[in-house]
Amino acid sequence: MSLVRKVLVVGAGGMGRRWADAVAGREDLVLAAWVDTARDVAEAAAAELSVARRLPPGGLLVEDDLERALDAASPDIVVDVTVPEAHLAVTLSCLERGIPVLGEKPMATAIDDARRLVEASERTGTLFAVSQSRRYNAELVALRRLVEEHLGHPELVSCWFYRAPHFGGFREDMPSPLVVDMAIHAFDVARWLLGSDPVAVYCDEHSPSWSWYKGAASATAVFEMSGGARFSYAGSWCAPGLETSWEGSWRVTSGAGTASWDGSSAPKAEIVTGRGPARVVGEPDRSMASGIDGALAEFVGALDGGPPPMGECHDNIKTLAMTLAAVESAATGTRVAVRWR
Template sequence: MTESAPVNRPLRALLVGAGGMGRGWLRTIRAYDEVELVGVADLNVATAKAALDEAGASEVPVGQTLEELADAVAPDFVVDVTIPEAHHPVTMEALRRGLPVLGEKPLAATLTEALELTAAAQAYDRLFMVSQSRRYNGHLFAYRRQLLQLGRLGVLTAEFFKAPHFGGFRDAMDHPLVLDMAIHAFDSARFLLDADPVSVYCEEYNPPWSWYAGDAATTAIFELSGGLRYVYTGSWCSPGQETSWNASWRASGEHGTARWDGDGPPTLEIVEGREAAPNSDDPSVDPHPGIAGSLREFVAALRTGSTPMGTARDNVMSLAMVHAAIASAKAGGRVHLADILEQAYTQARAQATGPVADALAGWTSVSPPG
């Protein structure tokens, strides 16, 4: 960013989207004394008013759109909790106005739009961070520290088995598990391994008793940089002995194994005759949980200029894992992430305009520049 946010007052937040997740964000913003909620935008103004009434904040201004409220309430940043199809127009408008954005996952509805928004954050020199909220978990951080003690890693597995009856849009989606949920585990794997995906082989299927229209179960095998393997197996129609929403994890390395059930503390076993390597990761950095952790890290980044987890440049690789897995399932074969990114980059170059097009043209590879 070109300048740091004010340090002598709470930062002014404009919330866009007042649905179920929007209400969660509204409560989180109001609970944090470093932030002041100055407006709520929702296409259904009655929904925005009801959310504020419920939170005891009826005095906060409401409107249908970011454009309607931004000039009047003068926010320091925008929190985008709209539906995925609206992430691109809302975030692009905010960045054009010079407003940093903290957005809900997914970064965008398509990988092409994700690359455009990543380029827009670069072009307008403003922070765009995606709240990958399941990263903000003290047990996940502890598990990452344990993996450092395993020496060279071979494979990381995640199992996810739940049976939620959502109703609504998820029941009608083509790829409900991979598109709506698996990104959490994919992103956590990148965080745990500090590695990026190279290729994937994925199969999607729908058990005969499934209440979803699209494939609700999948297995994906990712190759990551350094030759690591990450295997994800999950189902959203698997009643009984369900896993944590954070999945159940196992890592195998040259010195032993580390496991995490997704809820409690992780466990580590170093094989006999080996000593655990020194723990180089400071446990004091364990985060505030969930979206509260996202908000705090975002505000700290605005105030100090530090680089938070979940910048658009970083998060686009987690989203690329989702779209590569879907492409592999459709093709029935292995898919390289570079090919998926190249296709999205070509499309983004074709449709971007102005400073965003200039930023994309300056990239030396299809991956966003660091």
Template sequence: MTHRTIAGGEPVRVVLAGAGSMGRAWLSTIILAPDVELAGVADIDVGAARSAVAEAGHPDLPVGADAVALATAVGADAVVDATVPEAHHPVTTAALFAGLAVLGEKPVAATLAQALSLAAAAEVTGELFMVSQSRRWNPQLFALQAMAGDLGAIGTLTTEFFRAPHFGGFREEMDHPLLLDMAIHPFDSARFVLGAEPVAAYCEAYNPPWSWYAGAAAATAVFEMEGGVRYIYVGSWCSPGAETSWNGVWRVSGEKGSARWDGDTEPVLDADVQPVTRTPAPYSGIAGALQVFVDALRTGATPMGEVHENVPSLAMVEAAVRSADGGGRVLIDDVLQQAHEQALREETRADVRAALAGWTSVRHALTT
């Protein structure tokens, strides 16, 4: 999708929406980023915004309760949305229609229907909306993806994730804390490593008897990907001892061998192929996502993480949850179609609804 570009010569002026823990991580990242100027910080708790800019050493930065109003007042070019998931849809919609590009935290929205609405809103406005799926911006993951390309046909990709964090708060009360709050990261990374989109999902989620979570803190999911590859995710958020990396432990199994990644160090290729020397990826974490976002605004290129490209990762989560709740295999196209119908029912903007109605196939709309 084409989007508005911003000429060089002056830094891209950004307003940060959200002054919570993730917002403060973004605050320090934006301050240090080249070719970016932090123009203000917004939070519904204006006191939290004031505290955040003061702690960052910039007490004179403009603050406010409404990110779009603040961005308009200070002449910003873009909004970085680090609000809670429930706020992603209203904040991003308002920003796009105010002529602001948006770099948003995952998930793209609280529901898949809202995610489709945001993709349509980006089409209508011609503004860039990119999702910062931060764990995809990992040079080691890029190296694993390159190794997967050396293995010939791929049969299986696996991720094992076992940790035991005591978060407190909302995560410990969720119905599916692992699938809804964490699994989107490896699901998104699996799409990247394989260069393939999901076709179907089967998932069993459960809560071990010692779990301190109210909902299912453990899950096993099997995804059929395009080309017949299987992606298998096994994880638990209540598994003390021998904990894996936060990135999980990965294995790619192909016709010429395998590649393995422990999530923290460089991946290892075990295959009967001549290793190819490649330049390491220059991006890492949210700083890398911000760099790619700014580059896309300058050049007009469609970045990895653009809203249409990111939505299938949320669809994988939705399909896994449906399978876990209802049993049986769930088709991704069915999930997308039902979300599309819901988006049409819920959409309040006539122009966005018209764009959604013009999608003859949701998968086609997302991939073209």
């Protein structure tokens, strides 16, 4: 008989609901407990999910206290989908008990806090990964394959992202909402496309006069990457009209040519080596698990002895370091070294 693991989800907001549904949709997992400090939020979410997924009555514990829920449910996995400020305390409690954690980005709100989590994962020998769910995208994987197979070593990567969502909630009140909550995905993707580490960043943040965010919702950043590549990012969360896709628009260039991706359709490349320019279109594997389903499948696979998840904490801390260094650069008006050790 195959192993069925018990999962505890912490956080029952918009994203917590999506995670609980992803857990409930797998036959090798059972949603055993759902915790939110706002108990009524967790109760309402649990009631909705129980109807939608026909969960057996009484099988899902709802709590507002994490420690009590951990004692009662003894989960095999915790998914931390709380607000970023709570990631340190929630994840640390679980790692100290030896319970593997799959957390939402960002890993933490300060690099020292992230280091504490990496240290706890090492010391307790407990898997901790951060779901950077936008990596699990068939078109993006096809772009990465085009880069590997045709471009060799790109040194120019650009992403531009322009959208105008009205979220309400924490994003409209937080400092640096674009960089911390959204550009972090693009920074993570750039690192993955290039297969290199961040070295330093210069970033400028800005609030257009019509912005509906308290913090700066537009930013331009240039990263130096190991090996000498440059990654440039330009984006805004208050840019109405002609919006880009949620994944942004990408361009990757080496001496052999350029690959591009609009963030939604199949990527393409023009290769200039050989007898003349050749057009290549990437072939997305649309059967792959995407988004948080992909992150969850990889995490469970790692617990079953498979390779470490892409967001394993020793690697994902570099994405957080890029984000925090960009914020520091914007605040100080200086080029900032990206450090995670």
